[in-house]
Amino acid sequence: MTLGLAFLVVLLVAAAAGGIAYVRASRLRQDGRLHSLPIYHGVYTVLWVLAPALIVLAVWTPMQTRLVNQAVLSSPEGKALPEFKMQRTAILDEARQIAHKEIVAGFNPESTTIAPRIAEAESRYAGIGGIAAILIALGSAGILFMRKRDRQFRARTAVEKWMSAILLLASLIAIFTTLGIVLSLLFESLRFFKLVPLTDFLFGLSWSPQMAIRADQAGSSGAFGSIPLFWGTIFIGAIIAMIVAIPLGLMSAIYLTQYAAPRVRSVVKPLLEILAGVPTVVYGYFAALTLAPAIRDLGVALGVESASSESALAAGLVMGVMIIPFVSSMADDSIAAVPGAMRDGSLALGATRSETIRKVLLPAALPGVVGGILLAVSRAIGETMIVVMAAGLAANFTANPFASVTTVTVQIVQLLTGDQEFDSAKTLAAFALGLVLFLITLALNLIALTVVRRYREAYE
Amino acid sequence: MNSAAADFAATRWTDQAMQARLRSRYRSERLFKLLGFAAVALSLAFLVFLLGTMITKGIGGLNFEFLRASDSTDPATAGVWGALKGSFLTILVTMALAFPVGVLSAIYLEEFAPRNRFTDIIEVSINNLAAVPSIIFGLLGLAVFLNTMDLPRSAPLVGGLTLALMTMPVIVIAGRNAITSVPPSIREAALGVGASKMQVVFHHVLPLALPGILTGTIIGMARALGETAPLLMIGMRAFIAVPPSGITDPATVLPVQIFLWSDEVDRAFIEKTSAAIIVLLVFMLMMNALAIYLRNRFEQRW
Numbered sequence: 001m002t003l004g005l006a007f008l009v010v011l012l013v014a015a016a017a018g019g020i021a022y023v024r025a026s027r028l029r030q031d032g033r034l035h036s037l038p039i040y041h042g043v044y045t046v047l048w049v050l051a052p053a054l055i056v057l058a059v060w061t062p063m064q065t066r067l068v069n070q071a072v073l074s075s076p077e078g079k080a081l082p083e084f085k086m087q088r089t090a091i092l093d094e095a096r097q098i099a100h101k102e103i104v105a106g107f108n109p110e111s112t113t114i115a116p117r118i119a120e121a122e123s124r125y126a127g128i129g130g131i132a133a134i135l136i137a138l139g140s141a142g143i144l145f146m147r148k149r150d151r152q153f154r155a156r157t158a159v160e161k162w163m164s165a166i167l168l169l170a171s172l173i174a175i176f177t178t179l180g181i182v183l184s185l186l187f188e189s190l191r192f193f194k195l196v197p198l199t200d201f202l203f204g205l206s207w208s209p210q211m212a213i214r215a216d217q218a219g220s221s222g223a224f225g226s227i228p229l230f231w232g233t234i235f236i237g238a239i240i241a242m243i244v245a246i247p248l249g250l251m252s253a254i255y256l257t258q259y260a261a262p263r264v265r266s267v268v269k270p271l272l273e274i275l276a277g278v279p280t281v282v283y284g285y286f287a288a289l290t291l292a293p294a295i296r297d298l299g300v301a302l303g304v305e306s307a308s309s310e311s312a313l314a315a316g317l318v319m320g321v322m323i324i325p326f327v328s329s330m331a332d333d334s335i336a337a338v339p340g341a342m343r344d345g346s347l348a349l350g351a352t353r354s355e356t357i358r359k360v361l362l363p364a365a366l367p368g369v370v371g372g373i374l375l376a377v378s379r380a381i382g383e384t385m386i387v388v389m390a391a392g393l394a395a396n397f398t399a400n401p402f403a404s405v406t407t408v409t410v411q412i413v414q415l416l417t418g419d420q421e422f423d424s425a426k427t428l429a430a431f432a433l434g435l436v437l438f439l440i441t442l443a444l445n446l447i448a449l450t451v452v453r454r455y456r457e458a459y460e
Numbered sequence: 461m462n463s464a465a466a467d468f469a470a471t472r473w474t475d476q477a478m479q480a481r482l483r484s485r486y487r488s489e490r491l492f493k494l495l496g497f498a499a500v501a502l503s504l505a506f507l508v509f510l511l512g513t514m515i516t517k518g519i520g521g522l523n524f525e526f527l528r529a530s531d532s533t534d535p536a537t538a539g540v541w542g543a544l545k546g547s548f549l550t551i552l553v554t555m556a557l558a559f560p561v562g563v564l565s566a567i568y569l570e571e572f573a574p575r576n577r578f579t580d581i582i583e584v585s586i587n588n589l590a591a592v593p594s595i596i597f598g599l600l601g602l603a604v605f606l607n608t609m610d611l612p613r614s615a616p617l618v619g620g621l622t623l624a625l626m627t628m629p630v631i632v633i634a635g636r637n638a639i640t641s642v643p644p645s646i647r648e649a650a651l652g653v654g655a656s657k658m659q660v661v662f663h664h665v666l667p668l669a670l671p672g673i674l675t676g677t678i679i680g681m682a683r684a685l686g687e688t689a690p691l692l693m694i695g696m697r698a699f700i701a702v703p704p705s706g707i708t709d710p711a712t713v714l715p716v717q718i719f720l721w722s723d724e725v726d727r728a729f730i731e732k733t734s735a736a737i738i739v740l741l742v743f744m745l746m747m748n749a750l751a752i753y754l755r756n757r758f759e760q761r762w
Binding site for chain 2 (some may be wrong): 044061065066093097108155164166167169170171172173174175177178180181184185186187247248249250251252254255256258259260268270271272274278279280281282283284285286288289290321324325338339352353354355360375378379381382383384385389390409412413416417430431434435438441442445446449458
């Protein structure tokens with residue numbers, strides 16, 4: 001007995017009950033009009049049979065894993081397992097895979113001895129949960145079967161109430177996700193700030209999260225000053241990338257909307273959009289493989305001693321290119337929103353097209369363009385793969401574009417992808433960085449959206 | 461137009477300063493246009509350079525054996541089949557979760573939601589989620605799915621869940637646009653012949669909005685397919701030599717495989733990485749082409 005099987009049985013019971021209800025309603029219909037079509041009677045039954053049983057299964061599934069783990073750990077074989085939590089979880093995971101016949105043997109020898117215990121406990125608990133779910137499904141089907149229905153039974157109204165509940169539930173998921181992000185980041189960050197004071201984190205100038213293995217080693221505390229990281233993030237994402245993206249994106253938008261023939265525009269615009277669709281890992285690889293060595297050579301040729309092959313310039317340039325279509329389409333929208341009369345008026349006074357664009361269209365579209373640029377900045381500072389692959393790890397506090405700087409996202413990846421105990425300051429630091437990153441992008445987005453909305457209202 | 465204007469200027473206005481000013485204005489006009497053209501050309505040149513580099517470096521490594529084999533420490537035998545299968549399973553989970561939830565919340569917000577504070581909160585959180593950096597979703601997945609709910613590490617199930625949360629807002633926004641573009645006359649006609657509000661939405665509005673919703677969904681899925689950072693957070697970066705057989709097996713996905721190979725010191729992996737990038741780009745291009753086809757084939761202008 002597994003929960004998958006129980007789930008199938010519940011589905012079958014629900015389908016059968018629905019079918020019976022449908023047939024009964026159809027029979028009733030032969031004698032006269034029903035309030036609802038037979039199909040609604042069927043669906044009504046399916047929903048009432050399915051919902052309670054599925055809720056039971058949904059609650060049971062996570063509980064079962066805990067119960068199985070408990071049962072196994074309290075068995076003689078389980079008590080012999082190593083105390084260290086990470087190792088223990090690894091062994092249990094492997095044993096579970098062996099028990100499911102997914103692998104033949106694990107990396108840890110203990111997992112083979114544990115496997116039969118797991119299989120045993122799982123079949124026991126799955127039996128309990130599965131049979132409970134099936135009984136509940138059968139029970140609700142029985143109650144519905146016993147109940148006598150007359151023609152006036154409003155099955156459709158009831159089904160529609162169910163549907164509205166499901167619709168509301170679906171839209172609540174967005175709120176839960178937002179809450180989940182805020183709470184999980186906040187919770188882990190608070191634990192981090194118990195280890196490292198908030199002021200050290202926000203205003204510290206040195207970042208070296210290497211914790212020593214032993215407490216008495218030199219530099220064992222690590223340094224968690226995040227200023228260099230945020231400087232690197234701004235330097236790459238908000239300065240270098242924007243120096244590339246703003247002129248190129250803005251001028252592309254102007255050329256495509258004001259000068260290019262409609263046919264050229266209809267071909268070139270989708271091509272530009274491809275730049276936004278290329279996965280960031282591809283940009284990162286391209287930056288690391290082709291651009292970074294070239295830029296290092298250029299730096300050396302220019303006489304920059306510290307030219308690094310993981311320069312801020314390489315990452316920033318490629319990130320800027322990635323942002324071009326984004327800036328371009330935002331600028332495109334806001335220029336298109338400027339009333340045609342303003343443009344026509346300017347042209348009629350004898351201004352050339354470029355004068356009209358520079359002195360009438362752009363100033364009028366400026367709030368929209370600025371909003372778009374803020375959104376682009378927020379996207380650039382949250383971008384991860386390009387900087388992970390092309391920017392460095394050294395937390396330098398420098399404005400030299402040929403030097404290596406690191407960013408918040410690089411450090412998050414770095415801190416969380418090693419083999420780490422989950423509770424160390426190192427992994428918790430990643431959540432604190434994530435929280436600050438989240439707040440910054442949130443603020444940028446809110447400002448940008450307000451700016452854009454105000455501006456739209458001004459012309460509508 | 462330029463020459464006509466110049467003729468006009470020549471016959472009527474002979475003032476020297478005026479002419480010089482006009483000339484400089486036309487010069488800056490030409491310069492401005494040239495700058496615009498250069499911006500477009502430069503962006504496209506970069507695209508060509510990027511794709512060209514990947515194709516020239518990777519095309520040699522692209523063969524049947526490469527598509528069939530799984531990851532290996534030896535570049536000669538390493539292939540993308542395991543990663544492709546992982547990507548497929550992950551996207552399947554993402555699709556199965558994000559599509560229904562996204563469409564249903566789009567319907568709720570457009571057709572049923574009352575105008576009140578609560579609806580505003582839902583809208584604000586959806587718009588914000590669409591702009592949250594993807595790595596934050598990775599942190600969420602790590603904290604909630606792995607550490608709180610004890611789901612298996614590196615599994616397509618967790619990857620799919622994380623990416624679903626990320627893709628859902630995209631589908632909601634596309635869905636809402638598609639639903640608003642269905643003209644009110646359709647709703648009124650259906651209501652007029654006695655359909656309930658729910659029947660109007662599910663029998664008439666939704667089928668008409670579906671092509672637009674599907675286009676948005678496919679674009680969202682393509683983005684999820686190319687996503688790397690959140691999957692690194694939930695441990696999908698392990699070396700996996702056996703292709704996953706279910707959504708709870710340890711797996712890796714194509715973009716992460718590219719990232720892992722790009723870190724290898726062995727020069728032979730450059731060809732493998734570029735070849736894997738070609739495979740990834742081909743898949744994304746196919747998805748985008750499908751979205752464009754759907755839009756052109758089924759989209760109705762009212």
